[in-house]
Structure formats: structure tokens, C-alpha cells
Amino acid sequence: MRICLALLLILLLLSPFLILIREIGGWAFPLTREALLALRFTFLQSVLSVLFSLTLGFLGAQGLLSVKDRWNPRTYKLLEMSLLVPNVLPTLFVILASLQWIRPFPFGMVGVVFVHSIMNIGLVALMVVRLFEGKLGGMVELAWIEGATRWQLLRHGVFGYLKQDLGWIGLFLFAICFSSFAVPLMVGGMGATTLEVLIYQKIRVSGGWSEALGLSAFQVATLFSLSLLLMRQKSVRVERRSNLCLLSLPWGWLLALLPTLFVLLGPISEVRLGWSQLMRASTLLSQLPQSILGTVVVSMGVGLLTLVLLLVIAYSFSLSFLRRFLMGYAVPSSVLTGFALLLATLEWEVEPSVYFKMILGIVLITLPSLYRMNWGSLLEGLSRQIETARVLGASWWRLFLEILLPQVLLEASFLAGLSAFWASGDFALSSIVAGQDLTLGLVVQGLMGSYRLEMATVLIWVMLGCGLSTFFFFWGLGYVASRKYSS
Amino acid sequence: MVVMQKRSPHRSQWIAIVLAVMIGGTYLAKKQRSAVPKDAKVQQPGGPTPHGDRHKLVAYSYSSFVSSWGPGPKIVEEFTKECQCEVELVDVGDAGLLIQRLLLEKERSRADVVIGLDQLSLFQAEQISWRDVALRDPHWDSAFPYPKDGPFVPFDWSALAFVFRQGEVSPPTSLDDLLDSRFEKRITLQDPRTSTPGLQFLLWVMVDKGVDKGFSYLKSLKKSIHSVSSSWSSSYGLFQKGQAQLTFSYLTSPVYHWMEENKREYQAAIFSSGHPVQVEYSAIPKGCHECELGEKFVRFLLDPKIQKLIMNHNYMLPVIRGITQESEFAKISKAPLIDLKKMEDLSKRREEFLKRWANL
Known part of the structure; x- marks a missing residue:
């Protein structure tokens, strides 16, 4: 059963590649100077972006620890949520905010790293703080009793003990920056090329699908190679927050929040003109309820499917081939995945709902990222408990229900909520498979493509509202369900 | 210690939310299904497609044409009044991916009409078989430089130019003028690898300067460039938000600001050496299912009433005379x-x- 589920999951994730290979008849890697230059730029900007985002996000996480127990839980939750905002907005708005606040803006490699950091610092802070809570609780308390200094704690405790987990977060960030498209183009300077740009160029300019697929396969191979560098380390999950304040940094939360303020007080704060234009756009206004509903349906669908697949991963986690696969695999870019979904469903006698295609496509793209982000690390931390239970004769199903589920449900819901939040702003994949403006992300993109930037700015707030609502829904659901399980 | 098992006060809220979403999902799914008549049958490529007594035309186009504020939905509304048929407008996203989608779908494509090919993509479009469309002697606008080209029927066009705001910068009058220090870090362009206007600019420079001199010119132009965006919308957005003072766009772009925002300061800079042009075409793939209806639709796009509609919603010039x-x-x-x-x-x-x- 576990092996079947694992194989089915792998097949599902590989399906965009398999469909495209069947349709195109193979792939070709264009080993040209152009591709090598793109690889060099992509690699360098990704590594630097990871270093900056991770360092600043780490400081931000220390800041979150300092306020977590002092602030009202609702205010703290709001703070956590707001950290995700730069990660879900259309890239143009993050870039506009950066250009507005930093003058003169350092275009080129520095600019790319800066914008990537702005987009990811909050997310990293959120991931690291959860790591602290999940894995360091007991150790920090013991270290404190033993009289360890703050530096010793950081050096041996945090960096020593969490190096693999931080490596996983680094790999997660690397995968995001490695497949970044608009940021390197807009702030990387004239002629800046990444592998993702090259893939799009191959498809758009010359219809070179096999070359695009080859480049995409190369991206996956790179991630696989990097994942092999991360050594397997089994850590124990101990959720105690009693003395985590030893790691806290009083001003760090402000650092984590800065990118969000940067964006929210920047271009998307100017909604007055957009609002008056929107009030006059009767057609758009009448379409809006349906777009909002469409966004919620897609977000909820993505969250739900993600939740199910994360639990399938948890159930089958002891299979090493699945772990290795998930660690290094990246689904091809949105364009390739979108076209694969379109082609796969062309021959179906009953055309599936476009919502289904959108939900499936977004989940295919985000699931490997979520695994690298936190899920793999969390399950790895529980593997000793699994081994012990197996030795004592527990069946896989009982082990899943009674050991894994109570401990991972909250985190699974958090990741499902995050995935739902991302889905609320998606347009790259949706624009290929939807065929109509079904969600707010698509409406915003369409408005931006027809001079109506101001109206798009207003709708971004609605989009954020939808995304945050679905995020809270899943997070709350997980909270309630895990408490019920625990009791 | 006695642990009180309390019923969660939030349970009813969760149930309400889940129910609301389920109802919403069902409503949307029904709404989507209702676009296809109940008696619709599986289509056979090339064969007749009966939908009861109403036929259904499938038109592929790009996002801003299909969107509710674009011309697409209004054209469809007008057309369905005349043809007593149904029209499904399919948004394929970026116009640059139109041809690629058709090439990939091959004979399985549902498209009866394709709207939004541009003249630079026509040589790629020749890899697909197209049906010739018989036009009824349209009165082409004398300013329009491209009459009908084989199976491709033009429906709108515009020259491309640098757009600026009066009072912010004195406009350039030639490509060489863009190298002037007054434009330092003030121009936004589009990347020719990912955007059609970006490719137009690159080719414009090549035509104006020659290939080698053109690339030397582009190297010199780097100091004037604020940013090169992946799409027209991003570069124009930067310009709209005041990050740049000059952007490469359409000659017709200022009209949007005149009409919708009453901002007359938006203007296009005219270069005496000439401007490139973008022409948009519609065409009918040979694998169409509703070919006659497709022809009717393509001809309908040249109707003066529809030309006016396209002009006012797409902010492009009509190809038929007397509309502007x-x-x-x-x-x-x-x-x-x-x-x-x-x-x-x-x-x-x-x-x-x-x-x-x-x-x-």
C-alpha cells in the first residue's frame, strides 16, 4: 500500500515531464555558450539570494521569538501572516516598492539578490521560528542550565544541530531563485539571462519544446545533485518553548517585517485613483463576485489537495526512494506544466473542470517546494519514533494514525494554508490552463496588461484578503484538529 | 485531574465556511458547465458539431482581448445576436504563445478562429495549415500599411513609439537622441526574448542602424536604460508609477490616458526616420470544426461597428477607413x-x- 501510494505520487509529480516527452518525442539539452552563461548567472544569483535571505530571515526568526510570548496571540498571528505578503504579490509590485524606497536602485546582480531577499525574508523567518520551536526546545533549556553562553548555544546548538534543516530551507530557497523569471530580467540589467528565461525564449521564439524540456530536466538534475550534498541526519522533535527566549533578538521581528512594510506602504498603498476607476467599471464590478469565489475555490482546492498529498507523503515517508526523490525534484516551469496539463486533457472524452486543472497544476508546482521547506525535515525528526514503534510491532496504518498524525497535522495544515495562499495569487500557470479570467490573480494580471495598473492595485488587496482567509482557514482547521487528536 | 472535553465554539463556524465553499464550488462548476449546451456531443476533428440547432464557435485569443474590459466579450455579444450561435472565447495567455499552443495541440485543437497573431509571428504561423478567407472588398484605411496577407486577416494596428509625459522630459526626436544624457536611466524597454514590443524595438534598431552598428548602438544605449522588463505590462507599469520617464509602447497608448484618466500630458515621441508597426491578425486553422462560422466571424471583425469597438477597447487603430x-x-x-x-x-x-x- 505504502509503496503503491509512493509510486503513484512520484508518477503524479513526474507527469508534466512524461506528458511532454510523449508529445514532443524527447528532449535535447542545448549545450551552448548562451546556456552556460545563463547557468552561471542563475547559479550565482541563486546562491547569493539564498545566503542573504537565510541570514536575514534567521535574524528575523530570532526577533519573532522575542515577541511571541509577549504579544497578544492574535496580534502575533497577524504579524506572522503579514510576513508572507511579499511572497504572494505580483513581482512587479515588489520591484516597484524596491525602486521607490531605494534610490538609486542597484540594478544588476545586487538588485536581483535584493529583490529576492525582500520576497523571501519573511517566509524564511517564519520557517526558522517553527524549526526552533519544533526542534530546539529541550536542548536550549538544558544548555541554559549547563551555563552555555548565547554564542555557544548558537554555534553548537543552532548551527550544529540544525545545519541540515537550515540546508533544506536553503535548498528550498535555491529552487525558488533558480527558477526565478521576472526578477532577474527586470532588475538584472540588459541581457540578463537565467535558465527560466532561456526556457521561455526557446518556446516562444523558436518553438524549441525539446530544448526547453532539456533545460528544465537540467534544472531538476542540478537540484538533485545539491540535495545529495545534504547529509541525512536524524534529529528528535521536541516541542518546548520554555527557554527559547535565550535565542531571541529584540529588534529582529522588525527586520522580518520590513519587507512587508516596504511593499504595503509602497505602490499598493495608492488605491484612491484605482478605487474611483473600479467604481466606474461596471462590467468588472459585476464579474468581481465570481472572481472572488473562483479564487476561494482554487485556493481551498489547492489547500485540500496539498493536505492530502502531504499526509500521503507522511504515510510513505519511511521509503528512502520517495525521500530522495522529493528532496531533489522540481516540477518544470509554469509554462511547461500548464501545457502538459492542457495536452493531457485534450483527449479526455469528458473535459475536466478548469478549476480541477488549475488546482492540480498549482499543487504539482508547490508540493516539492513545501517538502523541502519544512515537511521533509519534520518527518525526518519523527523517524526514530517510527522505528521504535515498528520494532514494537505497530502496523504502518496504526503508526500513521496514532503517532504521526497527531504530531504533524498542525504543520500539514500550515503548509496547506501556505499553498492555498500562494494559489490565490497565481497567474502564471492559471493563465495557460484557465481559458478565462476565473480568479483575481488572472484579473489583476489582465488589468496590468491593459494600462489599468491602478485598478489592479485595488484588487491586489482583495486578492490578499482571499489568500489570508484561506490560509487562516487551514491553519485554524489544523489547530482544532490537532488539539482534538491530542485530547 | 479531570479533563473537561469541551465542544469547540468554533466548530459551527468551520462547518459554515466549508459549506459555503462547497456551495460556491458547485455554483461555479455549474456555471462553467452551463456554457456548454446539455445536448453537446463529443466533437470529431473536422466533422460537423451539432449543438442542438445552435453551433458553437471556439476562438483562441490573448488575455487582454478576452478579458471583460477588452473587446472580446462585446464582439461575441454582437456576433451571437447575428449568427444565432454560441461563441467560446479561450484565453491562451500571452499572445506570443498562440502559435506554440496550436503547434502543440496539432489536429486535436479546438480552435475555429485564432485572434491576435502579429506580423512578426506570421512566418512561424506558416507551419500550420490555414483556411483562406474570402473578404467582401473591405475599405482599408489608406494609412494602414498592411492589407490582407494570404489567409491572415488584419483587424487592428498601431505604430510603436516612445511614450512620455509632457513637462517631465523633452521628447526625443530620433534613436540617436535617446543616447543623450537627459535620458540617463530614464527609459524602460521590454526584453525581446519574452515580449513582442521588445522584439519590435530590437528589429527597429537593426533596420535603422544595420546589424553591427545596431548592436554598438544598443551598447551605448545601456546608460539610458532604467530597466528591461519581461513584458510590456511591467515596463509600462514602471513608467506609469513614475519610475521612468520614457517607455517603449504603442503610438496609441496616450489615448488611454486621455480617454480614461483625462491626462493630456501623455504623448508619443515622433521620430522622423520612421517607426515600427504592429498589426494584429485573425485566421482560421484548416482543422476548424465550424469553418463557415469562423469565416463569418473573421469578416465580422472588419465591420465598422466592430472596428470601432476594437479601437475603443484595445486602444489600437482600426484597419478600415472612416472609423477614427x-x-x-x-x-x-x-x-x-x-x-x-x-x-x-x-x-x-x-x-x-x-x-x-x-x-x-
Whole structure:
């Protein structure tokens, strides 16, 4: 059963590649100077972006620890949520905010790293703080009793003990920056090329699908190679927050929040003109309820499917081939995945709902990222408990229900909520498979493509509202369900 | 210790939310299904497609044409009144992916009509078989440089130009003028690898300067460039938000600001050496299912009433004469055009140019 589920999951994730290979008849890697230059730029900007985002996000996480127990839980939750905002907005708005606040803006490699950091610092802070809570609780308390200094704690405790987990977060960030498209183009300077740009160029300019697929396969191979560098380390999950304040940094939360303020007080704060234009756009206004509903349906669908697949991963986690696969695999870019979904469903006698295609496509793209982000690390931390239970004769199903589920449900819901939040702003994949403006992300993109930037700015707030609502829904659901399980 | 098992006060809220979403999902799914008549049958490529007594035309187009504020939905509304048929407008996203989608779908494509091909993509479009469309002697606008080209029927066009705001910067009058220090870090362009206007600019420079001198010119132009965006919308957005003072766009772009925002300061800079042009075409793939209806639709796009609708919603010029009279479009400055034949010839070398662009 576990092996079947694992194989089915792998097949599902590989399906965009398999469909495209069947349709195109193979792939070709264009080993040209152009591709090598793109690889060099992509690699360098990704590594630097990871270093900056991770360092600043780490400081931000220390800041979150300092306020977590002092602030009202609702205010703290709001703070956590707001950290995700730069990660879900259309890239143009993050870039506009950066250009507005930093003058003169350092275009080129520095600019790319800066914008990537702005987009990811909050997310990293959120991931690291959860790591602290999940894995360091007991150790920090013991270290404190033993009289360890703050530096010793950081050096041996945090960096020593969490190096693999931080490596996983680094790999997660690397995968995001490695497949970044608009940021390197807009702030990387004239002629800046990444592998993702090259893939799009191959498809758009010359219809070179096999070359695009080859480049995409190369991206996956790179991630696989990097994942092999991360050594397997089994850590124990101990959720105690009693003395985590030893790691806290009083001003760090402000650092984590800065990118969000940067964006929210920047271009998307100017909604007055957009609002008056929107009030006059009767057609758009009448379409809006349906777009909002469409966004919620897609977000909820993505969250739900993600939740199910994360639990399938948890159930089958002891299979090493699945772990290795998930660690290094990246689904091809949105364009390739979108076209694969379109082609796969062309021959179906009953055309599936476009919502289904959108939900499936977004989940295919985000699931490997979520695994690298936190899920793999969390399950790895529980593997000793699994081994012990197996030795004592527990069946896989009982082990899943009674050991894994109570401990991972909250985190699974958090990741499902995050995935739902991302889905609320998606347009790259949706624009290929939807065929109509079904969600707010698509409406915003369409408005931006027809001079109506101001109206798009207003709708971004609605989009954020939808995304945050679905995020809270899943997070709350997980909270309630895990408490019920625990009791 | 007695642990009180309390019923969660939030449970009813969760149930309400889940129910609301389920109802919403069902409503949307029904709404989507209702676009297809109940008696619709599985279509056989090339065969007849009966939907009861109403036929259904499937038209592929790009996002801003299909969106509710674009011309697409209104054209469909007008057309369905005349044809007693149904029309499904399919948004394929970026116009640059139209041809690629058709090539990939091959004979399984549902498209009866394709709207939004541009003249630079026509040579790629020739890989697909198209049906010839018999037009009824349209009165082409004399300013429009491209009459019908084989199976491709033009429906709108515009020259491309640098757009600026009066009072912010004195406008350039030639490509060489863009090298002036007053434009330092003030121009936004589009990347020719990912955007059609970006490719137009690159080819414009090649036509105006020649290939080698053109790339030397582009190297010199770097100091004037604020940013090169992946799409027209991003570069124009930067310009709209005041980050740049000059952007490469359509000659007709200022009309949007005149009409919708009453901002007359938006203007296009006219270069005496000429401007490139973008023409948008519609065409009917040979694998169409509703070919007659498709032809009717393509001809309908040239109807004066529809031409006016396209002009006012797409902010592009009509191809039929007499439409712009007494509109803001009549106030657009007349721009001379470059040698378009030369540009078309050079566009076949685009891959070579794009490689050189990446090395600038």
C-alpha cells in the first residue's frame, strides 16, 4: 500500500515531464555558450539570494521569538501572516516598492539578490521560528542550565544541530531563485539571462519544446545533485518553548517585517485613483463576485489537495526512494506544466473542470517546494519514533494514525494554508490552463496588461484578503484538529 | 485531574465556511458547465458539431482581448445576436504563445478562429495549415500599411513609439537622441526574448542602424536604460508609477490616458526616420470544426461597428477607413513608418539577434 501510494505520487509529480516527452518525442539539452552563461548567472544569483535571505530571515526568526510570548496571540498571528505578503504579490509590485524606497536602485546582480531577499525574508523567518520551536526546545533549556553562553548555544546548538534543516530551507530557497523569471530580467540589467528565461525564449521564439524540456530536466538534475550534498541526519522533535527566549533578538521581528512594510506602504498603498476607476467599471464590478469565489475555490482546492498529498507523503515517508526523490525534484516551469496539463486533457472524452486543472497544476508546482521547506525535515525528526514503534510491532496504518498524525497535522495544515495562499495569487500557470479570467490573480494580471495598473492595485488587496482567509482557514482547521487528536 | 472535553465554539463556524465553499464550488462548476449546451456531443476533428440547432464557435485569443474590459466579450455579444450561435472565447495567455499552443495541440485543437497573431509571428504561423478567407472588398484605411496577407486577416494596428509625459522630459526626436544624457536611466524597454514590443524595438534598431552598428548602438544605449522588463505590462507599469520617464509602447497608448484618466500630458515621441508597426491578425486553422462560422466571424471583425469597438477597447487603430473620425484617435500625431519589408526580412534572423542581445 505504502509503496503503491509512493509510486503513484512520484508518477503524479513526474507527469508534466512524461506528458511532454510523449508529445514532443524527447528532449535535447542545448549545450551552448548562451546556456552556460545563463547557468552561471542563475547559479550565482541563486546562491547569493539564498545566503542573504537565510541570514536575514534567521535574524528575523530570532526577533519573532522575542515577541511571541509577549504579544497578544492574535496580534502575533497577524504579524506572522503579514510576513508572507511579499511572497504572494505580483513581482512587479515588489520591484516597484524596491525602486521607490531605494534610490538609486542597484540594478544588476545586487538588485536581483535584493529583490529576492525582500520576497523571501519573511517566509524564511517564519520557517526558522517553527524549526526552533519544533526542534530546539529541550536542548536550549538544558544548555541554559549547563551555563552555555548565547554564542555557544548558537554555534553548537543552532548551527550544529540544525545545519541540515537550515540546508533544506536553503535548498528550498535555491529552487525558488533558480527558477526565478521576472526578477532577474527586470532588475538584472540588459541581457540578463537565467535558465527560466532561456526556457521561455526557446518556446516562444523558436518553438524549441525539446530544448526547453532539456533545460528544465537540467534544472531538476542540478537540484538533485545539491540535495545529495545534504547529509541525512536524524534529529528528535521536541516541542518546548520554555527557554527559547535565550535565542531571541529584540529588534529582529522588525527586520522580518520590513519587507512587508516596504511593499504595503509602497505602490499598493495608492488605491484612491484605482478605487474611483473600479467604481466606474461596471462590467468588472459585476464579474468581481465570481472572481472572488473562483479564487476561494482554487485556493481551498489547492489547500485540500496539498493536505492530502502531504499526509500521503507522511504515510510513505519511511521509503528512502520517495525521500530522495522529493528532496531533489522540481516540477518544470509554469509554462511547461500548464501545457502538459492542457495536452493531457485534450483527449479526455469528458473535459475536466478548469478549476480541477488549475488546482492540480498549482499543487504539482508547490508540493516539492513545501517538502523541502519544512515537511521533509519534520518527518525526518519523527523517524526514530517510527522505528521504535515498528520494532514494537505497530502496523504502518496504526503508526500513521496514532503517532504521526497527531504530531504533524498542525504543520500539514500550515503548509496547506501556505499553498492555498500562494494559489490565490497565481497567474502564471492559471493563465495557460484557465481559458478565462476565473480568479483575481488572472484579473489583476489582465488589468496590468491593459494600462489599468491602478485598478489592479485595488484588487491586489482583495486578492490578499482571499489568500489570508484561506490560509487562516487551514491553519485554524489544523489547530482544532490537532488539539482534538491530542485530547 | 479531570479533563473537561469541551465542544469547540468554533466548530459551527468551520462547518459554515466549508459549506459555503462547497456551495460556491458547485455554483461555479455549474456555471462553467452551463456554457456548454446539455445536448453537446463529443466533437470529431473536422466533422460537423451539432449543438442542438445552435453551433458553437471556439476562438483562441490573448488575455487582454478576452478579458471583460477588452473587446472580446462585446464582439461575441454582437456576433451571437447575428449568427444565432454560441461563441467560446479561450484565453491562451500571452499572445506570443498562440502559435506554440496550436503547434502543440496539432489536429486535436479546438480552435475555429485564432485572434491576435502579429506580423512578426506570421512566418512561424506558416507551419500550420490555414483556411483562406474570402473578404467582401473591405475599405482599408489608406494609412494602414498592411492589407490582407494570404489567409491572415488584419483587424487592428498601431505604430510603436516612445511614450512620455509632457513637462517631465523633452521628447526625443530620433534613436540617436535617446543616447543623450537627459535620458540617463530614464527609459524602460521590454526584453525581446519574452515580449513582442521588445522584439519590435530590437528589429527597429537593426533596420535603422544595420546589424553591427545596431548592436554598438544598443551598447551605448545601456546608460539610458532604467530597466528591461519581461513584458510590456511591467515596463509600462514602471513608467506609469513614475519610475521612468520614457517607455517603449504603442503610438496609441496616450489615448488611454486621455480617454480614461483625462491626462493630456501623455504623448508619443515622433521620430522622423520612421517607426515600427504592429498589426494584429485573425485566421482560421484548416482543422476548424465550424469553418463557415469562423469565416463569418473573421469578416465580422472588419465591420465598422466592430472596428470601432476594437479601437475603443484595445486602444489600437482600426484597419478600415472612416472609423477614427471625431474620436480621440484622430488626434494622434501621424508617425512615418520604417521600411517594413526590411523589418520582416530581418525578423527571420531573430534567433541570431537574440543571442547577441543576451551578450550585450
